[in-house]
Amino acid sequence: MSDIIRRDPRSEWIARNRLHPLHASLQALGASWVGPSGLIRKNPHAVAFVGPNGLKRIDRSGAQQGGGGKRASISAAAQLPLHIIEQPSFHIVVVPDMVGGRLSSHDKDLLGLASMLAGSEGAVVAVVFGEHKESAFDTAGVDRLLHIQGEAFVGYTPEQRIMALRAVDDQLAPRHWLFPDSRTGGGELGRRLAAKLGERPATRVWQVADGQCIGRAGAGQQDLARRAPRLILAAAECADPVGETRHEVRAIELEGTLAHSLTRIDNLGAVAVDPALTPMAEAEFILSGGNGVRDWELFHQAAEVLGATEGASRVAVDDGFMPRDRQVGATGTWVTARVYLAVGISGAVQHLQGIATCDKVVAINKDPGCDMVKRADLAVIGDSTAILQALIERVSEYRQGDLRDVA
Amino acid sequence: MSHDPLNVITLVSVGAHPVTGRARRAEQDARAVDLGLSLAGKELHLLHAGDPQAEALRAYLGMGLAEMTVLQQPPQADVLPALGNYLRHAGAQLVLTGSQAETGEGSGMLPYLLAEQLDWPLIVGLAEVESVTGGVAQVLQALPRGQRRRLQVRLPFVASVDNAAPEARQSAFGPARRGQLQQQEVAVVEDALLEEAQLQPARPRPKRLKVIKAKTGAERMKAATAKASAGGQVLTDMTPEQGAEAIFALLRGEDVLR
Ligand SMILES: Cc1cc2nc3c(=O)[nH]c(=O)nc-3n(C[C@H](O)[C@H](O)[C@H](O)COP(=O)(O)OP(=O)(O)OC[C@H]3O[C@@H](n4cnc5c(N)ncnc54)[C@H](O)[C@@H]3O)c2cc1C
Ligand SMILES: Nc1ncnc2c1ncn2[C@@H]1O[C@H](COP(=O)(O)O)[C@@H](O)[C@H]1O
Numbered sequence: 001m002s003d004i005i006r007r008d009p010r011s012e013w014i015a016r017n018r019l020h021p022l023h024a025s026l027q028a029l030g031a032s033w034v035g036p037s038g039l040i041r042k043n044p045h046a047v048a049f050v051g052p053n054g055l056k057r058i059d060r061s062g063a064q065q066g067g068g069g070k071r072a073s074i075s076a077a078a079q080l081p082l083h084i085i086e087q088p089s090f091h092i093v094v095v096p097d098m099v100g101g102r103l104s105s106h107d108k109d110l111l112g113l114a115s116m117l118a119g120s121e122g123a124v125v126a127v128v129f130g131e132h133k134e135s136a137f138d139t140a141g142v143d144r145l146l147h148i149q150g151e152a153f154v155g156y157t158p159e160q161r162i163m164a165l166r167a168v169d170d171q172l173a174p175r176h177w178l179f180p181d182s183r184t185g186g187g188e189l190g191r192r193l194a195a196k197l198g199e200r201p202a203t204r205v206w207q208v209a210d211g212q213c214i215g216r217a218g219a220g221q222q223d224l225a226r227r228a229p230r231l232i233l234a235a236a237e238c239a240d241p242v243g244e245t246r247h248e249v250r251a252i253e254l255e256g257t258l259a260h261s262l263t264r265i266d267n268l269g270a271v272a273v274d275p276a277l278t279p280m281a282e283a284e285f286i287l288s289g290g291n292g293v294r295d296w297e298l299f300h301q302a303a304e305v306l307g308a309t310e311g312a313s314r315v316a317v318d319d320g321f322m323p324r325d326r327q328v329g330a331t332g333t334w335v336t337a338r339v340y341l342a343v344g345i346s347g348a349v350q351h352l353q354g355i356a357t358c359d360k361v362v363a364i365n366k367d368p369g370c371d372m373v374k375r376a377d378l379a380v381i382g383d384s385t386a387i388l389q390a391l392i393e394r395v396s397e398y399r400q401g402d403l404r405d406v407a
Numbered sequence: 408m409s410h411d412p413l414n415v416i417t418l419v420s421v422g423a424h425p426v427t428g429r430a431r432r433a434e435q436d437a438r439a440v441d442l443g444l445s446l447a448g449k450e451l452h453l454l455h456a457g458d459p460q461a462e463a464l465r466a467y468l469g470m471g472l473a474e475m476t477v478l479q480q481p482p483q484a485d486v487l488p489a490l491g492n493y494l495r496h497a498g499a500q501l502v503l504t505g506s507q508a509e510t511g512e513g514s515g516m517l518p519y520l521l522a523e524q525l526d527w528p529l530i531v532g533l534a535e536v537e538s539v540t541g542g543v544a545q546v547l548q549a550l551p552r553g554q555r556r557r558l559q560v561r562l563p564f565v566a567s568v569d570n571a572a573p574e575a576r577q578s579a580f581g582p583a584r585r586g587q588l589q590q591q592e593v594a595v596v597e598d599a600l601l602e603e604a605q606l607q608p609a610r611p612r613p614k615r616l617k618v619i620k621a622k623t624g625a626e627r628m629k630a631a632t633a634k635a636s637a638g639g640q641v642l643t644d645m646t647p648e649q650g651a652e653a654i655f656a657l658l659r660g661e662d663v664l665r
Binding site: 019020021022023024100101133156158159183184187188191192194195196200201203204206214216217218219220221222223224225226227237240243244264265266267268269270271272273277278279282283284285306307308338339341359360361362364368373376377378379380381382383386387389390391393394395398 | 422423425428508509510511512513514515516519520522523528529530531532545547550551552553554555556557558559560561564569600603604605606607608609610612615620623625626628629639640641642643644645646647648650651652653654655657658660661662663664665
């Protein structure tokens with residue numbers, strides 16, 4: 001960095017504003033200290049700060065407001081302490097679902113449980129199959145990452161994955177195996193492994209403490225308490241996710257090559273289902289229209305081309321453009337889509353409540369200041385009709401390119 | 408649908424009403440029976456291991472079957488060896504089960520263990536059998552969010568059915584009365600689990616609170632005032648094509664364009 005002193009009006013303003021969240025990080029250190037004789041010493045140069053008009057000012061109210069003339073770099077995200085396990089005495093292996101290539105909140109809860117079980121002696125190993133997009137394994141509590149890649153693990157391949165997990169079992173002899181007891185993979189994979197290893201798992205576990213675990217039994221009216229077995233299939237919110245430490249995410253490898261198993265189940269791929277028939281609460285991808293949609297024919301066409309389930313704001317429903325059962329929000333359906341594309345919806349609280357659990361929100365709106373744009377991960381400001389038209393063209397083009405590739 | 412007549416066995420258990428706890432047919436098992444009826448018609452076999460006197464079992468017969476086999480077992484027994492032994496000699500090509508029992512442990516392990524014991528492949532979440540030709544079945548598997556996946560599997564196999572399968576038909580009272588429960592004496596194996604584990608009434612799970620881990624006042628202030636989402640990318644002053652391209656890239660990245 002150069003030594004040229006440059007003023008940074010923003011950090012000066014932050015330094016003066018005691019309520020600002022970054023205020024503390026901009027305070028000049030060493031303005032006063034206890035000297036060798038025990039007297040309190042002050043550095044009069046550090047006491048002053050540069051005011052908005054460029055003059056040096058001294059605050060005599062006692063509230064320290066330094067900041068100095070020199071720009072202090074703001075390190076907003078404090079570094080969490082790094083947790084290093086050099087020689088783990090045992091391993092806790094977690095197989096996260098990785099829905100959409102990222103750790104789900106269920107996965108993170110499970111990693112929290114794993115680091116609780118690992119304590120300061122053990123290491124948490126995450127086994128991830130195929131490509132992933134996750135960049136925050138460290139703050140989720142992963143000490144070791146076993147990334148298993150290859151043709152054989154693409155798509156739905158439970159039998160190959162079990163082969164690999166058996167190899168992991170031989171290599172690490174983990175003290176516990178943890179799986180999310182979910183419908184998106186973990187529930188199935190965990191039970192398959194349990195049957196293969198001949199271990200009796202604890203399922204739908206919601207609490208593990210002192211070597212005992214409690215899980216739901218039957219239709220959910222009873223609990224089953226028992227000694228925590230080696231294989232645990234845990235429900236969501238079984239523990240708090242890791243939050244206080246950073247972990248190494250050191251890569252480890254499977255030793256030896258995996259024997260190729262004869263596959264008895266062939267995956268012929270996903271079947272096209274009519275998105276209009278998927279219940280809205282379950283739909284993965286929703287195109288939702290509000291008062292800002294000018295051309296409803298075009299909106300329906302866009303939903304068809306994108307393969308999205310249709311939703312609507314209350315205004316669109318009240319105006320008769322969409323049926324009542326398509327309303328998203330407090331008085332409509334609470335949706336859980338992974339991607340929610342909101343066209344011409346202002347983002348009233350009643351509407352935002354309904355999409356609170358959506359992963360990625362995309363807004364198309366004329367007004368850059370509206371609440372939906374603030375909520376959105378990506379907002380495109382402009383006229384809904386023009387953007388929908390361009391989007392239809394872009395996606396059709398991509399689909400045709402696809403067909404040409406196949407031919 | 409095109410297939411040769413299949414030898415199908417559906418495993419059924421006694422369910423419990425979610426509110427009253429009264430014994431009834433289990434929801435998922437009834438769906439498995441329905442699926443079996445659509446594949447094998449009246450030739451479908453029903454199999455239960457447990458008490459042959461259980462009245463709730465008759466509800467399955469009321470779906471249009473004349474009889475079912477009951478392997479006599481006491482309440483605390485491990486039913487897996489009995490079921491496995493029976494199925495090994497039953498000559499079934501397809502064994503249908505529910506994915507989780509409504510009474511007892513309900514761990515959903517039974518279909519997995521059975522498949523392992525028989526060394527048959529297992530299909531989880533069967534929604535539909537599309538065709539069976541030359542000993543190979545083409546089936547649809549139900550995925551979360553209403554999606555379906557097409558799988559091909561060699562007979563014989565075990566398949567579990569969950570709530571995504573078509574709704575089960577009603578049970579009629581007359582046929583349920585007239586149906587026969589054929590009981591068979593088989594060896595009993597005690598379940599070791601219930602010696603060390605206890606079943607207790609379900610405790611309501613604690614609600615997770617939003618914990619703010621703040622060490623300083625400023626951090627608390629930040630946590631209290633910050634929006635739930637820090638806000639994403641906002642694209643202004645661009646042509647519709649550029650905007651569409653950005654949206655398209657995100658949709659591709661999230662893999663929702665099929
Ligand atoms: C008790 C109660 C319950 C409610 N429950 C619900 C509920 O469950 N669900 C729900 O949705 N609402 C609910 N509402 C209504 C809610 O308060 C809002 O009125 C409603 O959500 C607004 O709908 P909107 O965003 O479509 O319309 P508006 O608020 O009118 O927003 C239209 C948006 O479109 C944009 N726009 C306009 N023209 C264009 C264009 N050409 N191109 C692009 N953008 C454009 C505008 O900038 C604006 O942001 C409830 C209200 C009450 C009082
Ligand atoms: N006693 C039993 N007799 C026959 N089938 C059973 C029995 N117990 C469980 N099943 C089947 O196995 C499935 C899963 O059971 P469980 O593994 O106990 O959750 C159930 O939905 C039934 O189809």
